[in-house]
Amino acid sequence: MDNRRVFAFLSNRLASGQAAVLVTVIAVEGSSMRGPGTHMGVSEDGTFIGSLSGGCIENAVVAEALEALGEARARTVRFGAGSRYIDIKLPCGGGLDIHFLPLEDTNLVARCLTAIDARKPFSLRFDLDSNEASFSTKWRATEHRAEERVSYIGHQPEPKLTIIGHGATVLSLAKLARQMDLTVEVFSPDEELLESLDDNEATTMRLATPADTMPITADPWTAFIFLFHDHDWEIALMAHAMQQPHFYLGAMGGRKAHAFRIKALRELGRSDQAIDAIHAPIGLFHSSRDPDTLALSTLGQVIEAYHRQDFKNAEG
Template sequence: MIATTPADILRFALDRSREGAGTILVTLTAIEGSSPRAIGAQMAVAEDGRYVGSFSGGCIEAAVVAEAIGTLADSRAKRVRFGAGSPYLDIRLPCGGGIDLLFNPRPDPDAIAGVLCRHDRRKPAALRLAEDGVFLEAVSEGDCADWRDGGFRLYYAPTLRIVAIGQGEELTALARLAKSYGADVSLLSPDERALADLTAEGFDTVRLTVRTSLPPVRTDAWTAILSVFHDRDWEEELLPLALRLPSFYIGAIGSRRTQDIRLDTLRAAGVPEDLRRKLRTSVGLIPATRDPATLALSALSQIVQEYHRIGCISASSDEAADAYAQHDDLIDQALRA
């Protein structure tokens, strides 16, 4: 993994709390001008000075750690401005902006454990960070990172999951890049050589043996599905089945001409229009890629962009998560059969 995730920060805070160490959650709650991090970014600081997360390229982290440790004395939450408009005249952000940080000393470990439990079950979760503590709350309509109900509410989405179907170097390049980014990756392929390599690297792999059915595969509202087949015989049978799986993104690589033929084939196969509309007819942010590494980067960039767009959720998202959990129960039954 190339960078710390929100779940890593919460796990650090929970582990230090369970060790008996004083711990502080620090949250970016407002920005004036520009900032290297978005609202909702966090750090977790332990009383011995260890920390995870960041708010800049290293220019204010030492000051944040010192401020955080200072809050342990009276265990009271506080907000502090850093950068433009801050009382700390010698601490500046390189972008010239200002950020407000909320310090919550000794956050409730049960609340943090609750978020991580839901995260492990691929369900969204929310914390309310207030002057009187840190609280696990039900996910509600429009949850984002913002002030509401007497505190700063912070929404935690399940980890991005990518299900890649295909073969060859396109599959292996996408798998390795997505794993480095931090996504959960599942791979389906008839390519025994590629699967052997990827299985040895610790990937979740499933060998495709027939063209007419998909093996059990776990997907949900935070899953992207991508076909990287060049063999259209496989794709023509499997893509209509993949379109019926829960996902926020589904695409298949190919030129504009290939995409037109693909849509015509789906129409001729009787795939309903609402499912055909789910299919991305342009995969990736870099046009006309010609090598596996660039294709993987292009496709992953588009998938991550779309994943972040669903960061603020609707009231139906928790219900959707329950529906996908039922879908997973059916998958479990199929795997045990």
């Protein structure tokens, strides 16, 4: 979930007058910690952001980036299996083809940041025999076409967590998700809880009544997370959320609470198919009692669902 950080780093460096390089994994052979489409940013002073291997090759990647910058020419370098760097081995035994693009101006980076902030899909095309890179608002699957000497990198918006509820788990989950630089919205009747989340942690809004559904909107990359102990609060809000685009909807509570929820949602006309898609009890492991563990369990389930989802036809 590093794309915004990488492009923001590059934008800041370029704006300050420093030269910079966009580094991208374009192909993977065998096993690898990071997949095609993973980015790093490197500035002319050797500072960088992002990780391609968990520490195995980053120093060599920075050195290659600075060489590409000095030559003002893009390059593609193999690391790991089959690499000329015979002293650098990836612990997984795989190989990475990494593209280094010296950035001539802020245009490409600015367009990427605009799309990320607007939560829109986009793709990049790298011509491997030149310094040419192009941006498209059309999403295209990540693909390396070695015979054509071209690579495509497709990016979908990252998950947005819309947390609706009250209690300590709301606070724990919002803070944990923000540590991953995810977009977080919190809707709660608890004014004190909302005040404890500063602007850097989440967008917040107080719910005046259980029927206060108007401010809740979503896109296909939204996860709805209901964390009410008082389940009477959630029914109208959940019924509304079920009609919004989303890739995940989960709710706290045991079997008795979920049985009540199912009955109430059916009475509001929600289909069995939509009800069956609710993750309840929420989380990867259901014995979570303390707020921090439940938050971790929930976020893990959300990220798992996000990576399983096919977003190729999704529109923001």
